[in-house]
Amino acid sequence: MGGRWVDGAEQFEVLDKFHLTPCTVGHVPSREQVSDAVAQAHARWRSAALTPFERGAILDKAAALLEQRSSALVSALQKEAGFPTQDALGELRRCVTTFRLSAEEARNFKGEMVPVEGASGQTGRLGFTLRVPLGVVCAVTPFNAPLNTVAHKVAPAIAAGNAIVLKPSAHTPTPAVIMAECLVEAGFPAEMISVLHGGPETVGHLLDEPLIRFFAFTGSTQAGAAIQQRAGLRRTQMELGSIAFTIIADDADLDRALPKVVNAAYRKAGQVCTSIQMLLVQRKQVQAVAQRLTDMVARLPYGDPASEATVVGPVISEEAARRIELWIDSAVARGATLLVGGERERAVVPPTLLTGVDDSMEVGCQEIFGPVMSIVPYDTLDEAIQRVNATPYGLATGFFTNRLHDALRMARELEVGGVHINETSSSRVDAMPYGGSKDSGFGREGPHHAVREMSEERMVTML
Structure with missing residues (x-):
């Protein structure tokens, strides 16, 4: 939280998936700590005003830092996710690509001209759109891609100008923590990203926070339906189950x-x-x-x-x-x-x-x-x-x-x-749009498409 480690209300052990022995310890936040993290993120987002080029530079630098920490990331993926070396290296390569694609989207974050003059009957009237960030995005991510799926939610959210509260899988927390550390080291404001561990109770606390404007979720259809129901009118992106x-x-x-x-x-x-x-x-x-x-x-x-x-x-x-x-x-x-x-x-x-x-x-x-x-x-x-x-x-x-x-x-x-x-x-x-239909969810990942999901269009006219 805010770029520093904070003890949680309780602890949990993370197991090495092959040996089934503890390999690290995570902390579950209290209800009050969840509220503090969201409030910090929102307040800093209000005052940060990072330009699109600054956000692109941060994402590019974070991509390079992730590559520099490849040994720690591969080790964490092997132990916590049970990935063989080639799966772990593939996950890391794709994560770096996702960050770099998102950096390009940050620099190209823009609206478009809308031809309104003839339609309105008002000579000289101009119309254009702005794309604006939503505020605080909550990302709830799974164990099966604990680096690249996290990147597909975190990096586009930053590219669009948002703050992030991230809840990774309790099975695989370390890759998400390393990613957050790299972002802060790259210059992303520390208060604008928190990593909150735990399970459904932590997600429930996050759903109770009205300052969160968008929920990005990957997981089971059952869990996605429960999140969607409680999200109400807030926007969501759901990547759910499949056969x-x-x-x-x-x-x-x-x-x-x-x-x-x-x-x-x-x-x-x-x-x-x-x-x-x-x-x-x-x-x-x-x-x-x-x-x-x-x-x-x-x-x-x-x-x-x-x-x-x-x-x-x-x-x-x-x-x-x-x-x-x-x-x-x-x-x-x-x-x-x-x-x-x-x-x-x-x-x-x-x-x-x-x-x-x-x-x-x-x-x-x-x-x-x-x-x-x-x-x-x-x-x-x-x-x-x-x-x-x-x-x-x-x-x-x-x-x-x-x-x-x-x-x-x-x-x-x-x-x-x-x-x-x-x-x-x-x-x-x-780079491609990725998402499902029917009970497999809705919304699309892929930086170009996710940036649009995690921002909104504002119409402007001038006469």
Whole structure:
């Protein structure tokens, strides 16, 4: 708070996700400390008046400082999130990119001319818009991207001229703290960013603060709905749950598609909203896809994220691992076939590949959020579209095909926020608009788009 450490009302231990031993301690703020943090942020925002170029310079400098602290960030991501080295390095690279993209958006923060003279009948009348910040933005961020998802909320909020109160996941608090330290060192006013730890109670206190004008949330659909209800007329951006599909047509190039599929299904132990959970394969290709994926998935090294060889590390908790294991066992008991898998060890679930899954099984109708992918055959494009659209979610879908007509049809008819042709559901470039439809949420991340979400348009006319 205000650039200094403050003891909280209580403490909590953060576990190393592989060893399940404490690796750091966090502090949960009291109700009064939450109010103080928000009041400080609002008061300093009122007086700060940072120019767009100053905000851009701060974000660029913070990006460089984050790179300088790469060792500490990678270590924290390995311990607290269970990321293998390549996942941790990828998270850091993308975070730096998000900051630099946001710096450009800060320097280009502007409105536009509006032609009103002819329409108004008033000769000489000018019309233009200004984009203005909202004030205090509250960011509530998840464990599965504890650096880059934080960056996608914090950096655009700063680019738009706002103050930030950040509530990271209690599973992974350290990367958010390091980011805040880098921003303050880069020149961002210390009172304009606070990092408040804890769980739903802390979020509840933040929702009680009327000075917060915008809530940016990534997490479960259930939690997002509760936040949305209490936010009232205040603006929000919600990136929520998903059951992510990728579709392989009978003309798809499997040499191109399957390595991307494996990466998208199992990176970060499948704990990405767009991780492939359901792989729809046109029936002509099913046997070849199953044979090749069985070999590829069986060869994925898993276990200790500190090992350079590891590709799939632990999930976020032993409780989550037990739930995933239960869903796999239940599917197999009800007729699914386990092509690849193994025994859970603490929080490590081996990369798992299933067939024979239907939408009555948990693995087929609920978000599993683990290293589990199911191969499901389909016959016609109509059938594939209906299968994707039948879920309550709509975040992103990948489609591998060489038929342009089919690709364009998918783009028009899939009820999702992103359709990626000859890429997977998990394909994302940080500059693109990212968000969902239906129960997957609304609003868009991506610096150019988030800056507009976190500011408002003011119309000005002059005669």
